Amino acid sequence: MIFKLVIKLLVLFLCSSTSISQGNNGFIYNGFQRANNLSLDGIAEITPNGLLMLTNDTKQKTGHAFYPNPIKFKNTQDGSSSSFSTSFVFGIISEYPTLSGHGIAFVIAPTRGLPGASASQYLGLFNISNDGNATNFVVAVELDTIENTELGDINNNHVGIDINSLRSNLSEPAGYYQGHDQIQNLTLFSGLPMRIWVEYNGVAKQMNVTLAPLNLEKPKTPLLSMWIDISPFINQSMYVGFSSSTGSVFTRHYVVGWSFMLNGEAEELDLSELPKLPRVVPKKKSRFLTMGVPVLILSLLVLTLLGVGYYVRRKRKFAEIVEDWEHDFATQRFHFKELYVATQGFKEKELLGTGGFGRVYRGVLPSSKMEIAVKRVSHESRQGMREFVAEIVSLGRLRHRNLVPLLGYCRRKNELLLVYEYMQNGSLDKLLYDQNASFLLSWNQRFRIIKGVASGLYYLHEEWEQVVVHRDVKASNVLLDSEMNGRLGDFGLARLYDHGTDPQTTHVVGTLGYLAPEHTRTGRATTSSDVYSFGAFLLEVVCGRRPIDPQATSESLILVDVVYNWWKKGNILKVVDQKLGNEYVWQQAEMVLKLGLLCSNSEAIARPSMRQVLLYLEGAVALPDLSSLGISANGVTFASRDGFEDFAFSHSLSSSSAAESSIFGGR
Structure with missing residues (x-):
């Protein structure tokens, strides 16, 4: 008897020391260090300090994390959907301060994991074949950091409510309300922890989504408020969890803490127990710059004289034709220097092929690290060039999943350079x-x-x-x-x-x-x-x-x-x-x-x-x-x-x- 009592006390002690609690209608994770019961797939993992990391520094991958037990979302008597409330803290850390991977979605799905889902713009939720299918039975709230015009995205930093499709039923730029009408913008991939509340009233048939920085209380006015009956879009028993994906930019998506409650308000997260996100550390300053400034100034005076000739030659090397009418197309025009650096000086090893009108090179834009293909087209006559460039810029506005995006152009001497998005698997x-x-x-x-x-x-x-x-x-x-x-x-x-x-x-x-x-x-x-x-x-x-x-x-x-x-x-x-x-x-x-x-x-x-x-x-x-x-x-x-x-x-x-x-x- 004494031995059994000791065992029971030990179990109670362990349960009280963990940051996880569970009940019939809800659960809470104040960090995930002891969350061995979560169902993970793809590249999702739990870090040693208790962060749920949905994606790592890997391109074109997906990650899922689901609560292991199904939740009965529908009332057995009338088939209507129950109310629910969930809150979680998340963070998105990109390798670039102005460019991110894709995003995170809170998901209500019929299965743990989403088989066949694609990465990139599909957020690990759907793929090109089933996006928009009524048989998906998926309700999601997306935190999206890439603008995909073919999916109707409003910008590259928005929150949306999705029903069976990534074409959001309702979306708004990421932010939160101070008072009832003053909104403050938030950058989802800032690397800072943020908190989101998703609440559905099964009686009023209303879904609210509220976003705020971690250190603020929940705003009184939600960012999104939508009248919708979700009962036709879900089964009686569903799974809840998270989905995320990466594209061409290394991005890590984290969930720091999570609580959920059916037919009630989700339990408040204990912010003091939550693990810390990795710091976004700026690059350290060179010791040469901090300790050798006098030497640098002296060197610059000498090098300035030597560099004048080099500068003149380089300026001629990268000279471009820019006429007054081209100012209308400034946003679609690339600098020749940018394309020259991207293709490593149009080296033969970057040559993809040769056609009737010119040669095509692979390149990587130095600013965004985006892969491109550059076609160099010779033109001896200026006749009709303005009309031709106008058409090229117009074609650059084409947006369809089965067209290669034409990103822009550059003119230099007797050359026209057309810039396309690079396609990995060739022709x-x-x-x-x-x-x-x-x-x-x-x-x-x-x-x-x-x-x-x-x-x-x-x-x-x-x-x-x-x-x-x-x-x-x-x-x-x-x-x-x-x-x-x-x-x-x-x-x-x-x-x-x-x-x-x-x-x-x-x-x-x-x-x-x-x-x-x-x-x-x-x-x-x-x-x-x-x-x-x-x-x-x-x-x-x-x-x-x-x-x-x-x-x-x-x-x-x-x-x-x-x-x-x-x-x-x-x-x-x-x-x-x-x-x-x-x-x-x-x-x-x-x-x-x-x-x-x-x-x-x-x-x-x-x-x-x-x-x-x-x-x-x-x-x-x-x-x-x-x-x-x-x-x-x-x-x-x-x-x-x-x-x-x-x-x-x-x-x-x-x-x-x-x-x-x-x-x-x-x-």
Whole structure:
């Protein structure tokens, strides 16, 4: 009996000495040093001093931490959601004072962890496929430090309420109220601890989110207040926890303490027990600067005389052309010196590829450490340069997950430099044709890339403020990001015109095998000519060969003819890339091949729009029977009856592209 009593007393002592307490309806963690019961995944961990570190200094990763037991959020009688209250202290520490990784989200989810969730802008909550799905059953409050316009973010420092999607139902810039109407801004990634309260009233159907510095009491006015019934968006039993992710910037996301209560107010955290965040220590001053100032001044006097000549030579080296009209585009203009340093002086080891209009280099911007690709384009004439730069700047405003962002430009002497976001996995054609490629593109990856490029083209043709005709859709201009998403790039040949107007006649530019026959006749590039190029691209991706193969026999020279002939024989799947073997979905492959023939019709009026193409690819609309459309060999070949065949054979196929793009590096 005495022994059992001693054991009980010891257990009570340990429970009282820990910073964790739990009950039927709530729990509290005053630090996480003894929180062995938390469910962690990804890169989340508990530090020796009791901090819950959701992410570390790792790029493109996710971290999750969930309370281990499910919580019954719904009343069993009427199915309505119960009230709840939670409060936690967090801190976000970035390697840069003005740039952060992504953010933290408090999550109510149907499972511990979020399988398949992506990093970067998806915050470890969703991925490109399920973001916005009603079947997610996820309610979250995000603390986001990156502005993603495709998700509707208001800025790069905001708090939002999310229901099944990262497109917030309600969001506000991070801050807190002093009084009822005076708001004070807060920087989420300042490295300082902050406290947040999330409260839901199940009777009034209202959710409030309040933010404040750690040393202040809870403000009376919440930052966000939203009338919403969350019961349709949650199950009866749910898990609560945190999710976070990193992008291209090293960032650590911490939770310092956490309390939660169902049908009541969460217990107050004991601030005296909370562990300390790591200090954001500024770089130490050089001993040379603090102790050798007199010597430095003397040295500067001598070096000034020697440096005058060097300065003059360097100024000439980095001289740029800046005319008065360019002041309107100042925010999109890069300094040549910045690009020169980023590419290490445009060294050969940074060269990604060479195209018809110039060479492309990889670089890292010295200020933000962002990876970029710089295309150097020669221009001998200033005629039309103002209009051209205006179009480049306009294209820089394009924002879509399946387009390579054009960040800006620079002009110097007889050069125009275009700056793009760098794509880690290089161009699609390298993975299709390079025998030394590190891996084989699976069918699922190919089909996802096809749908992504179609979505990007639809955005260019119909969703943006102007119509954008790309004029060079092909595999070498499709780049793959870190998650193998297909992104259409190289807008050097693109043309813009207003919706409802007709495109102007221009020089015929593009790549043999992708050029629509009417474009070669009239010089007028349209959305329909882009669809024709997309048709050639579809066949290229499925068949694993170029639209024109100079090594093939005359019967197999033109890919669209080969596909058409096998379709006519009733065995169209014969043309599927042999490298795939039988590892593909034959229904999808057959549909894409037939869609490629439909888009390759020599009559522009017979081609579908990109809106229709997307519906076919998503399976929302059945593809029409090609036989019923009366498609013939003349209807899908490269307009041999118009003399195009002679044009194709009279040019060197090895240099047929007017804008051959290797834009953004290999794996």
